[in-house]
Amino acid sequence: MSASKNIKPTESELEILGVLWEKGAGTVREVHEILEKSKDAGYTTTLKLMQIMHEKGLLKRDTSSKTHVYEAAISKENTRQQLLNKMIDTVFNGSASQLVLQALGNHRSSQEELDKIKQYLDQIEQQQKK
Numbered sequence: 001m002s003a004s005k006n007i008k009p010t011e012s013e014l015e016i017l018g019v020l021w022e023k024g025a026g027t028v029r030e031v032h033e034i035l036e037k038s039k040d041a042g043y044t045t046t047l048k049l050m051q052i053m054h055e056k057g058l059l060k061r062d063t064s065s066k067t068h069v070y071e072a073a074i075s076k077e078n079t080r081q082q083l084l085n086k087m088i089d090t091v092f093n094g095s096a097s098q099l100v101l102q103a104l105g106n107h108r109s110s111q112e113e114l115d116k117i118k119q120y121l122d123q124i125e126q127q128q129k130k
């Protein structure tokens with residue numbers, strides 16, 4: 001699918017995808033009710049956006065019943081990876097280490113998070129020695 005090769009969801013589309021990744025398939029009304037808790041958006045806006053997302057290949061739509069049911073057509077992991085790669089390339093000039101340093105410098109990490117980061121770095125180092 002072409003959308004999965006070059007994912008460029010907007011902020012609003014990411015919010016809808018986030019709802020569907022969290023809850024699984026849902027109707028426009030269900031998605032709208034969740035979004036409405038944190039955002040002022042009309043039902044018709046949510047409906048139109050989800051229709052556009054379907055046309056772009058970001059959502060799948062089941063039309064077998066009167067109420068259409070939508071689900072994400074792209075994976076959360078793949079979307080995150082593509083958006084992160086784009087940010088590293090455009091904002092950090094291709095430097096993943098600058099991204100990590102910026103993130104760690106601007107946010108307070110728990111000891112558990114720091115331990116996970118250290119463990120991950122140890123794994124990368126071991127893989128590079130092979």
